[in-house]
Amino acid sequence: METNSFSIKERKELLTNIFQLRKILEQLSLDIENAPDDETLRNHLMQEFDKASNELQVYEDKYIVGLPKLNVSRCPYSNEVYNLSIDSFGLDGPWWDAKQPIREENEAIPSFFAITGSVNIIGEPPVAPFTIKPGPAVPWVSSRLLSKDAISAVLSHIKIGLYDAFLTVYFTNSEKVDIDRINKWGTDEYLVNDNDGFAVLDRTYDDEDEYDFDIAPWIKKGKLKWIAINDKTLELQNSIDNCPYLDVKGYKYPVIIQNKTIENCMITLEYDEAENNAITEIEKTANFCSNCGGRVKHGAQFCSNCGYKLT
Numbered sequence: 001m002e003t004n005s006f007s008i009k010e011r012k013e014l015l016t017n018i019f020q021l022r023k024i025l026e027q028l029s030l031d032i033e034n035a036p037d038d039e040t041l042r043n044h045l046m047q048e049f050d051k052a053s054n055e056l057q058v059y060e061d062k063y064i065v066g067l068p069k070l071n072v073s074r075c076p077y078s079n080e081v082y083n084l085s086i087d088s089f090g091l092d093g094p095w096w097d098a099k100q101p102i103r104e105e106n107e108a109i110p111s112f113f114a115i116t117g118s119v120n121i122i123g124e125p126p127v128a129p130f131t132i133k134p135g136p137a138v139p140w141v142s143s144r145l146l147s148k149d150a151i152s153a154v155l156s157h158i159k160i161g162l163y164d165a166f167l168t169v170y171f172t173n174s175e176k177v178d179i180d181r182i183n184k185w186g187t188d189e190y191l192v193n194d195n196d197g198f199a200v201l202d203r204t205y206d207d208e209d210e211y212d213f214d215i216a217p218w219i220k221k222g223k224l225k226w227i228a229i230n231d232k233t234l235e236l237q238n239s240i241d242n243c244p245y246l247d248v249k250g251y252k253y254p255v256i257i258q259n260k261t262i263e264n265c266m267i268t269l270e271y272d273e274a275e276n277n278a279i280t281e282i283e284k285t286a287n288f289c290s291n292c293g294g295r296v297k298h299g300a301q302f303c304s305n306c307g308y309k310l311t
Helices: 008-034 039-066 216-220
Strands: 069-074 081-085 112-120 132-135 151-160 163-172 190-193 199-202 224-227 255-258 261-264
Touching: 008 039, 069 151, 069 163, 216 224
Parallel strands: 151 224
Antiparallel strands: 069 081, 112 132, 112 163, 132 255, 151 163, 190 199, 255 261
């Protein structure tokens, strides 16, 4: 069921407070780390840090509660509606922070498996005080996931501000599927339960084998269904006829947006036939940082964007 959200003005005030408090906490962390051997000063700084942390939590909770909750997809197995809490006002909200996203942990329907997406950014990239990873500009699927008999997907459309966004939600008709999941849309990780039932974080990489932009064959196979744009009933379509997702124009690679720039963060894998096409971690990180996705010079030991040690 779709619910109302905060107003544009309320959202703006929340974002201002959240980002200001993040800066304050960052500075306090540095002050605490570099404080002289003065117990009184350190205690004062720790108290200020705890105060700012608690205040930040209040604003983050308000942000989560105020996020739009949209009916975005439908399970092809159970016909249940999949509801997503998402900041559809714009990419400048911390829902889209690739490293520290502020999101509601959706109580997904039992058949939900994963969600990926694209945002068709036209013109100047959005400005935000964090890294954004919205995906490619055009619809895509993970052939790795759809190759499993127990997994199907549904493609749909929403607006993120003025941008067209395309969601691919993966569903399964099996309680246990022997395949790794895929990073949640806009982040560098996904949550999954381990063998003991505990939630743990894992991640996949933005390598070219993960992205399949030729979606028509998957529709023909019955592995990918779609929902017409602006169809509030979420009726599942299974034909390529009149499918609005087949001819979308835009870049066919995932991007990373930071410091007012937008860059390709696709990892191009180099295969060595002499070693049975084995791919090493060095090859994976030869041109892009595995931590932030930014470009790095060949042979560099540290990422110039985030300082991550590459070798």
